[in-house]
Amino acid sequence: MGARAADRRGWRYRGNVAARVLAGSLGAYGVASCLAMAVARLAAGGRIDGVIAGTLCAYLAVPAVAIWAFLARGPWRAWGGVVALVALFGALAWMIGPPAR
Amino acid sequence: MSAIREGTRQVMAWLHGWTGLALGWVLFVMCLAGTMSVFKPEISRWMRPEATASAGRVEAIAAATRWLAANAPKSAGWYLTAPDDRANNVEATYDSGGDYVARALDPVSGAPVARETLGGEFFYRLHFELELPYPWGRWLASIAALTMLVALVTGIIAHRRIFRDFFTFRPRKGQRSWLDGHNALGVLAMPFHLMITFSGLVTLASLNMPWGIVANYGNDLAAAYHDLTPGAVDRPAAGRPGTLASIAPMLREAERRFGGAPFSRVSIANPADAASVVTVYRSDAAQIGATVAEVSFDGPSGRVIGAWTETRPAVRTYTVIYGLHMGRFANGVLRWLYFLGGAMLTLAVASGMILWVVKRRERAPLSLGNRVVERLNVGILAGVPIGFAAFLCANRLLPPGLIDRAQLEVTIALDAAGIALLVALAVPPRLGWPLLLGVLALLCLAAPVVGGGLAYLSQALARGDFVLPMIDALLIAAALAASVGVRTVTRRRSDTRRTMRGRAMA
Numbered sequence: 001m002g003a004r005a006a007d008r009r010g011w012r013y014r015g016n017v018a019a020r021v022l023a024g025s026l027g028a029y030g031v032a033s034c035l036a037m038a039v040a041r042l043a044a045g046g047r048i049d050g051v052i053a054g055t056l057c058a059y060l061a062v063p064a065v066a067i068w069a070f071l072a073r074g075p076w077r078a079w080g081g082v083v084a085l086v087a088l089f090g091a092l093a094w095m096i097g098p099p100a101r
Numbered sequence: 102m103s104a105i106r107e108g109t110r111q112v113m114a115w116l117h118g119w120t121g122l123a124l125g126w127v128l129f130v131m132c133l134a135g136t137m138s139v140f141k142p143e144i145s146r147w148m149r150p151e152a153t154a155s156a157g158r159v160e161a162i163a164a165a166t167r168w169l170a171a172n173a174p175k176s177a178g179w180y181l182t183a184p185d186d187r188a189n190n191v192e193a194t195y196d197s198g199g200d201y202v203a204r205a206l207d208p209v210s211g212a213p214v215a216r217e218t219l220g221g222e223f224f225y226r227l228h229f230e231l232e233l234p235y236p237w238g239r240w241l242a243s244i245a246a247l248t249m250l251v252a253l254v255t256g257i258i259a260h261r262r263i264f265r266d267f268f269t270f271r272p273r274k275g276q277r278s279w280l281d282g283h284n285a286l287g288v289l290a291m292p293f294h295l296m297i298t299f300s301g302l303v304t305l306a307s308l309n310m311p312w313g314i315v316a317n318y319g320n321d322l323a324a325a326y327h328d329l330t331p332g333a334v335d336r337p338a339a340g341r342p343g344t345l346a347s348i349a350p351m352l353r354e355a356e357r358r359f360g361g362a363p364f365s366r367v368s369i370a371n372p373a374d375a376a377s378v379v380t381v382y383r384s385d386a387a388q389i390g391a392t393v394a395e396v397s398f399d400g401p402s403g404r405v406i407g408a409w410t411e412t413r414p415a416v417r418t419y420t421v422i423y424g425l426h427m428g429r430f431a432n433g434v435l436r437w438l439y440f441l442g443g444a445m446l447t448l449a450v451a452s453g454m455i456l457w458v459v460k461r462r463e464r465a466p467l468s469l470g471n472r473v474v475e476r477l478n479v480g481i482l483a484g485v486p487i488g489f490a491a492f493l494c495a496n497r498l499l500p501p502g503l504i505d506r507a508q509l510e511v512t513i514a515l516d517a518a519g520i521a522l523l524v525a526l527a528v529p530p531r532l533g534w535p536l537l538l539g540v541l542a543l544l545c546l547a548a549p550v551v552g553g554g555l556a557y558l559s560q561a562l563a564r565g566d567f568v569l570p571m572i573d574a575l576l577i578a579a580a581l582a583a584s585v586g587v588r589t590v591t592r593r594r595s596d597t598r599r600t601m602r603g604r605a606m607a
Contacts, residue, residue, distance in 0.1 A: 037316035047317040048328035049415035054313035055306050063254040
């Protein structure tokens with residue numbers, strides 16, 4: 001990234017990148033999955049309509065979170081954002097509960 | 102200059118490069134095979150040059166079911182795709198005592214055609230299954246597509262001057278030229294690139310993003326599928342033998358219910374059972390949405406037992422996105438635009454992979470890792486097309502009627518690509534590029550000629566059939582592109598050497 005070549009060799013830099021890679025891949029997929037569940041339960045219409053709306057939204061979340069993971073000021077903030085979104089969407093899905101029928 | 106900070110742009114460029122490198126080779130295979138799948142029926146026709154019989158779709162399906170009733174009655178299901186203005190044979194999948202087989206059936210006799218081959222289906226399957234067992238290939242394809250989505254968005258943000266790069270090309274300037282080419286390919290067809298990546302993910306949604314289904318249906322997948330296709334009749338076998346009623350009236354009744362639009366696919370569940378079900382699907386060529394209507398019949402009586410036309414907005418949205426990826430609605434100019442868009446995406450991926458190496462080579466001697474990347478680039482960017490061209494040559498050279506012929510063609514394709522990859526790893530890239538691109542050009546030139554190719558060409562022209570000549574022309578165009586590639590790499594080498602010498606003297 002923006003760091004000078006000399007800074008790139010240290011374990012600190014590598015740990016930083018590794019943490020962001022995990023946040024931007026597994027973390028982004030986790031956020032997308034929770035968003036899919038929240039929107040699926042939140043959306044108006046039938047059960048299948050919610051699934052479709054949720055799935056389409058989820059794909060958009062992946063690049064957004066992946067980019068956030070690398071733009072955030074530090075790896076802790078990157079993971080903080082991921083955890084906050086997972087908690088938000090997860091809690092939303094959990095509170096609404098599965099649809100009747 | 103836009104409002105995006107320069108630091109942000111650097112981070113995006115970094116992320117674009119690494120996401121591209123991570124799955125670039127997989128994406129190259131997917132993009133190339135997907136681009137070729139645009140002409141799947143045409144490639145299938147090219148690969149079965151002597152199977153030129155034609156019949157109407159109703160008659161062809163009737164002939165196919167007659168042959169299958171005599172030769173594969175025990176099959177759990179027959180899955181048929183009718184001929185149309187692009188394909189002349191019936192594409193059939195059925196099991197004959199064990200594994201499912203895919204065969205092209207003659208539209209008049211209903212029997213499998215002599216030259217057993219996967220045809221265009223090979224490229225279509227490779228595009229999302231990557232020759233890996235289920236579900237691993239589809240998972241890898243999904244991961245690659247998600248990575249591509251990230252690479253596309255970061256590539257767009259990293260861009261300084263989207264509009265000006267449209268018109269910028271600085272040839273024979275090493276890194277600059279590769280960058281200009283990569284940018285032009287990416288920017289010019291950007292809406293296509295975004296659409297095809299997103300819609301590709303949607304086609305594998307139940308595998309790569311099942312969490313919406315889990316949230317609303319728990320583990321009751323059957324209920325989810327029932328809601329998605331409420332018209333589907335899923336009737337278990339009765340266990341008593343039964344005979345199918347004449348199928349032609351069912352097909353005509355289905356088309357009447359489609360408002361005159363043609364059917365394309367027909368599935369027959371438990372064909373020799375008293376509870377057999379015939380389901381007829383509306384053709385995707387008639388509208389963007391994929392599989393928007395179906396009618397099911399009781400097999401022995403021919404009575405309608407289920408009919409469905411999709412009108413729900415959310416599900417229609419899904420079928421339209423799915424249909425946009427399949428592109429079966431696209432005819433004429435639009436089909437060529439699909440092909441062009443796919444070709445540009447394939448070249449954007451390839452030029453991006455080359456740019457990774459060129460950029461680093463111009464700064465300092467390549468590290469060991471990047472030297473491996475450089476050789477893998479040669480092996481995959483030239484080796485995979487070599488495999489494809491070998492597949493087409495094998496189709497012409499293997500005699501019809503050979504046992505396991507279709508599988509042998511695939512084996513030859515994979516072996517040719519594998520050998521090319523090993524050669525590319527063994528020799529330095531400055532030899533590897535011209536060598537493998539030269540082999541590719543020769544194979545592409547050989548495919549229309551070997552195994553009686555010219556006779557097939559003259560027969561096709563005499564019939565007024567322009568499908569075979571079109572594929573021949575595309576192969577020759579590919580050969581020309583590969584030879585331009587040979588010239589470019591050899592010339593670039595001497596240019597670089599001259600510059601280096603110039604620098605050393607200065």
